[in-house]
Amino acid sequence: MTLTINSPSNSTAKLKSSIEAIAPEVDSTILDELCRLTRIHNLKWVSDKNGKNAYYIMSDLSVAKGLYIxxxxxxxxxxxxxTSPVKQDSLESLPGKALKLEGNNLANFKILYKEQNGISLGKINSLWVGDFLHAYSYLVQGSTETAKDFQTLGSIAIETSIKKEIEQSSHVIEPDLQKQLIELAAYSNVGFKFEVAILDSFNPGSHRRWDFVERLPKVVKVYELKARTLSEQDVKATLTDKKYIELAIEKYPNKSIEFIFTSPKGINWEAKNYIEEVNENAKKLYPGSKVKVSFIDLQSITERVINNIVDNSPIESHFWLKKKLEQEFTATVSQRTISKLNSSIAEAYQTGRLIKKAKTDNVISFPKLKSTQTA
Structure with missing residues (x-):
């Protein structure tokens, strides 16, 4: 990211215009609330070289939420x-863009920050910043009193903005995601069974369909796939209205049930909090059954599938797999997973496990023999 100097005045009016310049379709209630909270908590921000967007220092937001810096x-x-030792599937993805500034980018940002806010950032070696959507998404996470202030709009405003972003960029819908996941899983030994039909005992004469199911010796995992950021309403509709867990208990008696929500766009604060409440009250809600509800990023699920493919296929096929992921599975596979696969391929070439084929067009070249002359 290249940042240059703008006006030293960062009013909330300028904040609003800077965001509208980069995201003209953004929900106005998000802007009004973000401007209000920026003013109340004295949050600093900078725009890019064109006066667009609003980048916040993420550690400042941690402090504003009343959390550790x-x-x-x-x-x-x-x-x-x-890098976290915590399981990957327990970490959520936040929408928007995050940047770790170092070197020249950090130096430029320091100059810009001082010009726009009149404050020096001092001697630091690196800094995490996030654009307005990433910053807002982080602010609405958590359960501290300050964090609750940041999420007073609930899930509707932020989800509206993210849905517009999805519709304008990728047009990804659940059937497309499922189609990619089905094809990817077909190359692996992971035991996903898709579109599992069950009798709906709560509505005689009708049935339900789970997106996919994984049956393990001690637990049955039922997955619900969403293309957008998972909201509290999504969770309630699935668990309360459709009664998917009760149906899973009927379908798989004497089995532990884990109901897993998944999405490539993460989960919002309200949905996360509601899932925690369900787990805390699981024994009362589902007496006699062992039930757990969780959320896993879709990218984490696909990485697990890809690791299974890699572990059970020859190294020579990994380059083919990488090309296929880049061309056909862009909606479900993270760039980090592709980068890891690329690194393993590069290492295989370096260690000699893979040998680059010479470009000979299938023509065998024989060494030229020196001619011998007779006297």
């Missing part, structure tokens, strides 16, 4: 997802 860096940043 490194909460974002340790638990929410893209780097945290790759």
């Amino acid at each position: 490194k909460d974002y860096a340790n638990y929410w940043s893209p780097e945290a997802k790759s």
Whole structure:
């Protein structure tokens, strides 16, 4: 990201215009609330070289939420997802863009920050910043009193914005995601069974269909796939209205049930909190059964499938797999997973496990023999 100097005045009016310049279709209620909270908590931000967008220092937001200064860096940043000892599927993805500034980019940002806010950032080696959507998404996560202030709009405003972003960019819908996942799983030994039909005992004469199911010796995992950011309403509609867990208990008696929501676009605060409440009251809600509800990023599920394919296929096929992921599975596979596969291929070439084929057009070249002359 290249940042240059803009006006030293960062009013809320300028904040609103900077965001509208990059996202003209954004929900106006998000802007009004973000401007209000930026003013109340004295949050600093900068725009890019064209006066567009609004970048916040993520550690400042951690403090504003009443959390430890490194909460974002340790638990929410893209780097945290790759280095944290916590299981990958317990970490959520936040919409918007996050940038770790170092070197010249950090130096430029420091100059810009001082010009726009009149404050020096001092001597620091790196800094996490997020655009307005990433910053807002982080602010609405959590359960502290300050965090609750940041999510007073509930899930509707932020989800509206994200849905518009999805519709304008990828047009990805659940059937498309499922189609990619079905094809990817077919190359693996992972035991996913898709579109599992069950009798709906709560509505005689009708049935329901689970997106996919995984039956293991001690637990049955039922998956619900969403293309958008998972909302509280999504969770309630699935568990309360459709009664999917009760149906799973009927379908698989004497089995532990794990109901897993998944999406490539993450989960919002309300949905996360509601899932926690369901788990806390699981014994009362589902007496006599062992039930757990969770959320796993779709990219984590596909990485598991890809790892299974890699572990059960020769190294020579990994380059083919990488090309296929890049061309046909862009909606379900993260760039980080592709980068890891690319690194393993590069290492295989370096260690000699893979040998690059010479470009000979299938013509065998024989060494030229020196001619011998007779006297």
